[in-house]
Every structure is written in structure tokens, then in C-alpha cells.
Amino acid sequence: MDPASILITNDDGFGAEGLRVLEESLASLGSVWVVAPDREQSGQGHALTLNQPLRLKRVAERHYVVQGTPTDCIYLAVNTILSKRPDLVASGINRGYNLGDDITYSGTVSAAFEATLMAIPAFAISQEIGEGPISYEAAGRWSASLAQQILKRGMPPDTLLNVNVPRLAPKGVRITHQGRRIYPGGVVERRDPKGRPYYWIGGQSADWEADPATDFAALAEGLISVTPLHLDLTNYKVVDEVRRWNLEL
Amino acid sequence: MDPASILITNDDGFGAEGLRVLEESLASLGSVWVVAPDREQSGQGHALTLNQPLRLKRVAERHYVVQGTPTDCIYLAVNTILSKRPDLVASGINRGYNLGDDITYSGTVSAAFEATLMAIPAFAISQEIGEGPISYEAAGRWSASLAQQILKRGMPPDTLLNVNVPRLAPKGVRITHQGRRIYPGGVVERRDPKGRPYYWIGGQSADWEADPATDFAALAEGLISVTPLHLDLTNYKVVDEVRRWNLEL
Numbered sequence: 001m002d003p004a005s006i007l008i009t010n011d012d013g014f015g016a017e018g019l020r021v022l023e024e025s026l027a028s029l030g031s032v033w034v035v036a037p038d039r040e041q042s043g044q045g046h047a048l049t050l051n052q053p054l055r056l057k058r059v060a061e062r063h064y065v066v067q068g069t070p071t072d073c074i075y076l077a078v079n080t081i082l083s084k085r086p087d088l089v090a091s092g093i094n095r096g097y098n099l100g101d102d103i104t105y106s107g108t109v110s111a112a113f114e115a116t117l118m119a120i121p122a123f124a125i126s127q128e129i130g131e132g133p134i135s136y137e138a139a140g141r142w143s144a145s146l147a148q149q150i151l152k153r154g155m156p157p158d159t160l161l162n163v164n165v166p167r168l169a170p171k172g173v174r175i176t177h178q179g180r181r182i183y184p185g186g187v188v189e190r191r192d193p194k195g196r197p198y199y200w201i202g203g204q205s206a207d208w209e210a211d212p213a214t215d216f217a218a219l220a221e222g223l224i225s226v227t228p229l230h231l232d233l234t235n236y237k238v239v240d241e242v243r244r245w246n247l248e249l
Numbered sequence: 250m251d252p253a254s255i256l257i258t259n260d261d262g263f264g265a266e267g268l269r270v271l272e273e274s275l276a277s278l279g280s281v282w283v284v285a286p287d288r289e290q291s292g293q294g295h296a297l298t299l300n301q302p303l304r305l306k307r308v309a310e311r312h313y314v315v316q317g318t319p320t321d322c323i324y325l326a327v328n329t330i331l332s333k334r335p336d337l338v339a340s341g342i343n344r345g346y347n348l349g350d351d352i353t354y355s356g357t358v359s360a361a362f363e364a365t366l367m368a369i370p371a372f373a374i375s376q377e378i379g380e381g382p383i384s385y386e387a388a389g390r391w392s393a394s395l396a397q398q399i400l401k402r403g404m405p406p407d408t409l410l411n412v413n414v415p416r417l418a419p420k421g422v423r424i425t426h427q428g429r430r431i432y433p434g435g436v437v438e439r440r441d442p443k444g445r446p447y448y449w450i451g452g453q454s455a456d457w458e459a460d461p462a463t464d465f466a467a468l469a470e471g472l473i474s475v476t477p478l479h480l481d482l483t484n485y486k487v488v489d490e491v492r493r494w495n496l497e498l
Contacts, residue, residue: 053439053447075450079436101366101480104353117350117430142498149494156487175492177483181366187328190302198302201324224498228491230484231350234426235477238405242477245398247422249391249473 004030004151007086007115009073011094011107013040014065018093018127018136025140026090026147033086035064035077048075048114056081070111078118088150089115092125093139097164099215100179100208103229112160113231121155123147125163128219139165142173142224162227164219171222178227179214182207253279253400256335256364258322260343260356262289263314267342267376267385274389275339275396282335284313284326297324297363305330319360327367337399338364341374342388346413348464349428349457352478361409362480370404372396374412377468388414391422391473411476413468420471427476428463431456 006026010019014036026032038057048071055067056076064081066073074089091111098106108124115122123146127139142165155161162178188200208216218225255275259268263285275281287306297320304316305325313330315322323338340360347355357373364371372395376388391414404410411427437449457465467474 048450050451053449055445055447072450076436076448080438080448101362103482104359104362104480110353113350113353146496149496153494156484156490159484159487161491170498172498173496175488175496177485177488178481180480187325189329196304198304199325199329200302201297201321202299226491226496228484228487229482231353231429231482232427233352233478233480233482235405235408235479236426238408238477239424239426241405242410242475243424245402247395247398247424247475249419249421 004087005033005082005084006030006088006090006147007033007035007074007077007082008090009034009036009070009077009111010092011037011040011070011111013037016095018095018139021136021140022090022093022125022143025144029144029147029151030087031062033062033077033082035066035073035081037070037073038065038067048072070107071114074111074114078120085118086120088147089120089122090125090143090147091122093136093143094124094126095129095134096126097128097219098124098126098162099164099219099225101181103162103178109162109229112162116158116160116231121150123150123161123163125165127165128167130167138170142170156228158230158232159228162215162229164215164225166219166222166224168222170224173224173226174218176215176218176225176227177213178229179211179216180209182209253336254282254331254333255279255337255339255396256282256284256323256326256331257339258283258285258319258326258360259341260286260289260319260360262286265344267344267388270385270389271339271342271374271392274393278393278396278400279336280311282311282326282331284315284322284330286319286322287314287316297321319356320363323360323363327369334367335369337396338369338371339374339392339396340371342385342392343373343375344378344383345375346377346468347373347375347411348413348468348474350430352411352427358411358478361411365407365409365480370399372399372410372412374414376414377416379416387419391419405477407479407481408477411464411478413464413474415468415471415473417471419473422473422475423467425464425467425474425476426462427478428460428465429458431458
């Protein structure tokens with residue numbers, strides 16, 4: 001059997017330490033291809049870049065830099081760079097967690113979604129940060145063990161795994177569901193030197209629903225959180241109810 | 250009973266025609282507050298803006314412009330502008346549809362999600378466009394009739410409605426689920442004048458799964474599509490399966 005082909009990308013850019021740790025961690029499992037954005041993409045749009053051309057630069061064997069989003073990286077890698085479809089896509093290790101409702105905006109998770117759309121098994125992995133130095137060691141080690149499982153078992157259809165690693169040495173692993181932000185409702189009003197107001201969102205720190213099955217709770221208990229996600233936001237539970245509204249023209 | 254208070258925003262910016270049509274369409278149902286981004290936000294991040302201050306400008310009675318995302322607009326409106334919580338949030342009318350997997354990246358839908366997080370009933374409404382002039386008339390009319398229903402019935406918990414209106418006169422209404430893109434896989438390689446390659450994503454046009462229950466199919470048949478969405482991407486169907494993997498440290 002051919003050695004596994006593993007494609008990795010991230011949201012923090014090609015030079016990020018988390019990407020390097022991910023590459024090293026997966027190296028023993030197959031040939032790792034690194035195709036990553038040239039710079040940090042946080043806060044950028046995470047969809048495919050359709051309205052402008054993308055530059056792609058080979059910087060070393062199996063190492064490419066893309067002037068685009070993490071999603072672009074996966075798309076270009078599979079469609080033009082790799083000669084065959086990868087067996088696994090891993091995205092990360094992101095500097096900072098991707099939990100709860102905020103994963104909708106996460107480039108790290110979006111890249112894994114793009115792979116899932118192409119029916120390629122994928123996971124996203126993010127490292128909680130706090131004060132003091134960041135260690136990606138536990139996340140790297142656990143990436144390898146998860147990758148091994150996925151290469152062996154495959155992935156349920158239409159599913160990706162969103163992994164978050166706690167800041168301190170993990171005490172275990174929990175399969176979770178996506179948690180919900182509890183609305184802080186804070187806005188801080190300030191005045192500029194000319195007396196004009198401006199506003200900061202998030203005066204209070206965000207809180208989260210108290211449910212031990214959530215990704216947040218797992219992390220707070222020092223566990224690695226693994227959430228199986230899919231791409232479908234439809235609330236099937238209420239479809240029939242809305243049908244009974246008999247909406248008409 | 251007080252007249253209903255309705256908050257509207259959009260992704261195309263304060264000056265967009267779709268926003269004006271939405272405002273006029275809902276005017277007979279209550280007092281409409283318009284809080285919208287100062288410029289088009291498409292392709293911007295759609296999360297809350299946490300790392301920079303936001304400017305807010307009152308331009309007329311109940312009309313405000315925010316230097317921020319549609320999500321910021323909803324947040325600021327509810328937390329600082331309106332004296333009481335609105336009874337309904339409507340986002341749109343977006344210039345161009347918001348269907349299938351792409352709604353993850355939609356500012357129009359994100360604004361409605363933000364309202365849903367605050368337990369305020371909300372819908373997003375988008376107008377399919379094609380060649381020739383755009384008419385928001387049908388979408389405007391239907392916004393009013395939907396808003397009336399929601400004000401009367403309320404909304405199922407944790408749910409928003411994602412509405413798309415076909416380009417030609419709608420023939421009816423269908424409650425749908427979120428469709429899936431079928432992967433086109435196209436990349437077009439070009440050379441710049443210096444002979445260096447660059448890439449366009451999406452050589453072929455995207456196709457969609459052939460399922461009449463999807464938002465895509467409804468629009469293709471000339472129907473208004475109404476998809477109930479929630480905020481949870483967890484794939485609950487596979488949670489137990491992944492638990493049986495017995496992932497450990």
C-alpha cells in the first residue's frame with residue numbers, strides 16, 4: 001500500500017509555529033503536504049476567493065504558500081498541486097481555541113469543511129492559549145494519534161472533527177457538541193479627544209451554557225474536546241412546524 | 250399594545266436599495282429602526298468586531314450607520330441604540346441569493362443569527378439576481394407578509410428563517426433544507442505578462458445536489474425558499490459512533 005498522503009493548512013499563516021508542530025507530528029504517518037496562506041487570515045472572509053486570481057508559490061518540496069484563505073489552500077492543493085487526492089486533511093494547530101458558535105467564523109474549521117465537501121476525511125485542531133508561553137506539544141502528539149485513527153477507520157459521511165486542546169496538560173478526551181455563548185450584552189462607550197463617542201463590544205467577558213457535554217465544558221475541565229460537525233445548519237426539528245404555518249404568496 | 254418595534258440591517262450597506270425596500274415594506278407593521286454598515290461588507294469577516302472600536306452615526310430619526318459588520322449593527326442596536334428589545338429583526342434584502350453551504354459566509358444570515366443568539370425572532374431575506382435590472386418588489390411584499398406571521402406566532406426556539414426569493418415572479422413558497430454544493434473542482438491556470446502562473450478558482454459553474462427539498466431546487470422552480478436554520482453544526486447522528494472510537498490520550 002502507498003504511504004498515506006496528508007495535506008495540512010492553517011489560518012495563522014505559513015510561518016506559524018502551530019503549523020510546523022502539526023507537520024512534524026504527522027510526518028511519521030505518511031508524506032505531509034503543507035499548503036498554507038502567506039499571512040495570518042484571521043478575520044478575513046473564509047470562503048473561496050472567486051473574484052480575484054490566486055498566487056501560488058512552491059517554497060520547498062511539498063511546501064506551498066498561497067495568497068488566499070485556508071479554504072483556497074485546500075481547494076488549490078487538491079485541484080492543482082497534489083497529483084492524487086490526499087487521504088487526510090488536517091487544519092491547525094490554531095493559536096487559540098475554536099469553540100461554540102464562533103466556529104462559524106473560523107478559518108481553521110472552514111479549511112476542514114472544504115475538505116469534507118470533497119469527501120476527504122478532515123479535522124481541525126486548535127490550542128487554547130492563556131498568559132505565558134504557548135506549547136503545542138500535547139496538541140501535536142494528539143494530532144498524530146487522531147490522524148492514525150482516522151486513516152485506519154475512515155470518517156462518517158459529511159463529518160469533520162473539530163478538536164480543541166486545553167492550555168494545561170490534558171487530562172483526557174471527551175466527544176462533545178458545539179456549545180452556546182450566553183449573551184454578555186456589554187458595550188463600553190468612550191469619547192475620543194474631540195468628544196465624539198465610540199464603542200467597544202464585549203464589556204463583560206462571554207459566558208457559556210452550563211452543559212458538561214459542550215466543547216467549552218470539556219476544555220474548562222482540562223479535557224481535549226472532539227466535536228463531530230457537519231455542514232448543515234437546517235433545524236430539522238422545526239421544519240414541520242414552519243410548514244404548518246402555511247406560508248403563501 | 251405598543252406598536253411592534255422592528256430592527257433591520259443588511260450586508261450591502263446603508264445606501265443599498267434592498268434595505269430601503271425592506272424598510273418601506275415593513276413600515277406598516279410597526280416602527281422600523283435601520284442600523285446598517287456604512288459600506289458593503291461582503292467578503293468581510295462577519296463576527297463581532299472585538300479588537301477595534303466602532304463608530305456609530307445617527308443620520309435621521311431611527312436611522313444609524315455603523316462602521317462595522319452586520320453582526321455589529323445588531324449588537325450595537327440592541328445594546329445601545331434601541332431603548333427596548335425589538336420584536337423582530339430582519340436582514341436584507343440582500344443583492345444575490347444566500348443558499349446552501351455558502352450561508353456560512355453570509356453577512357446577511359450572520360446578522361439574523363446574532364439576533365437569534367439574543368432570543369429575538371429574526372429572518373434573513375435575499376433576492377436572486379441575473380442579467381438585467383433587479384426588482385426587490387416581490388421580496389419586499391413577501392417580507393411584510395412573513396414579518397406579520399412571525400409577530401403573530403413567534404419563532405421556534407434557537408431558530409431563524411433564511412428566505413430566498415427567485416429572480417422572476419415567485420410561483421409559491423416552499424419550506425426547504427439547506428442544499429449542498431456538488432464540487433466543481435475547476436481551476437483555471439493563466440500566465441501573467443512575465444510568464445508567472447496564477448489561478449482562478451471555479452472553472453466550471455457550481456452544481457447542486459438534485460433534491461427537491463433543498464433551497465436550490467425551490468429557487469430553480471421559481472419558488473420562494475424558506476429554510477429554518479439553527480446555530481448548531483454538531484452532527485448528532487455520528488456522536489455515538491465517534492464515542493465508540495474510544496479516543497484516548
